[in-house]
Amino acid sequence: MRVLLVEDTTGLGEAVRDQISEDGHAVDWVQSLAFADTSVKTTTYNLILLDLMLPDGHGFDFLKKLRARGDATPVIILTARDQVSDRIAGLNAGADDYLVKPFDLSELSARVAAVARRYRGNPNPLVHIGDLLVDLGDHRISLNGQPVELTAREWALFEGFLQRPGILLSRSQLEDRLYEFGAEIESNTIEVYISRLRKKLGRDAIVTVRGMGYRLNSYDH
Amino acid sequence: MRVLLVEDTTGLGEAVRDQISEDGHAVDWVQSLAFADTSVKTTTYNLILLDLMLPDGHGFDFLKKLRARGDATPVIILTARDQVSDRIAGLNAGADDYLVKPFDLSELSARVAAVARRYRGNPNPLVHIGDLLVDLGDHRISLNGQPVELTAREWALFEGFLQRPGILLSRSQLEDRLYEFGAEIESNTIEVYISRLRKKLGRDAIVTVRGMGYRLNSYDH
DNA sequence: GCCGCCCGTTCAGGCCAGTGTCAGGTAAGA
């Protein structure tokens, strides 16, 4: 598993990192919400360990933004406070579990293992592409947190672009995704679908390469 | 896979080289940034293992230059330091993963295998020609890291030169790339396209051989 | 069945980037 640890206390951070690492998981340790934000946008994690009191804000804000974007990565909150109200607020904000400091490292291991067990096998791969967040497993897309509904044909086309951001797909390659291999099509169906995808995913999501085809724009729009 | 190992410590370098080699990958081992630079310009790698502290500079500089050129080859950083700030800086500079020394060779294998898995299937061939970086599959070109857009006709011409850098192409050979074989053309279309290519790819990218034709300049401009 | 809705497809009109041509200027060679 790949775990993101968001924790600004040096000693505790090291201890947690070492423990998780010893349990056989890859750990990325960041010490502020800003870095956490960058990390989740560039990497896909199976678990996030989130401290609440951080130098540049409250963990809840990060968590809410994460969920608002449609990111369902499990989150375990680490906090010194054992206020019942805080626990409720945390779970309401979208946390999956809770650890109250000081906690035993073996308890940490147990909770992480629980998440690992729950998500083993098929953690739906989430892909960030610019402003888009794509769940390859159940064909769900959100644009800046707003869920986007694609029809079957639209998804079939869009999926082709996901193989690698920026990949160039020719018209015939796109047609092969919609129809029998090699089917000749003379109408402008592809153009119409590209147009509809742009309307749903953002005008700049797909770039036209005149005379050659189309490519997904991998940068923020 | 073809792996470039940039590491100046003899013992570690040998160990890593042997391990990767044992895993069934081809390894090129260089011990300085200068050699690394030459290597990536002449060969296309699937993975680069990059030490940070090197005799002739810091690995980050190499990494940044690589990315600035538009080269997306996956890079795993090897370093003795386990500073979070370094890891963040590394990932920000464009690294894909991180290994902190001393690391277990089995962990190295695992990370390399992960990269192999992630990138299997669609390694578009990248070609370096002087300051140009060309992605043959996606028809993408960057000049000193700046992406360059070519039209269909421009690409068709340029592609001819790529088959062998430095090869001399006559006017009629170039015409055959744009039109039906043998089509007679009396205007100066070729000259115009050469001019347009030069404007986009650099004045010295294409050399005129008076009375004979043109050839691509394979050296830095 | 009949209706309503959604999706896939086609069509038509408008727009604009790409293309090819020319003309005047520049560089190379004798």
Add this chain to the structure above:
DNA sequence: TCTTACCTGACACTGGCCTGAACGGGCGGC
């Protein structure tokens, strides 16, 4: 010097591309 080959800015035209709209089939609800 002159001649020839090459360079390049400018411009009109064309065909590729975009998209609103309409058509028709499939499917579920009643």
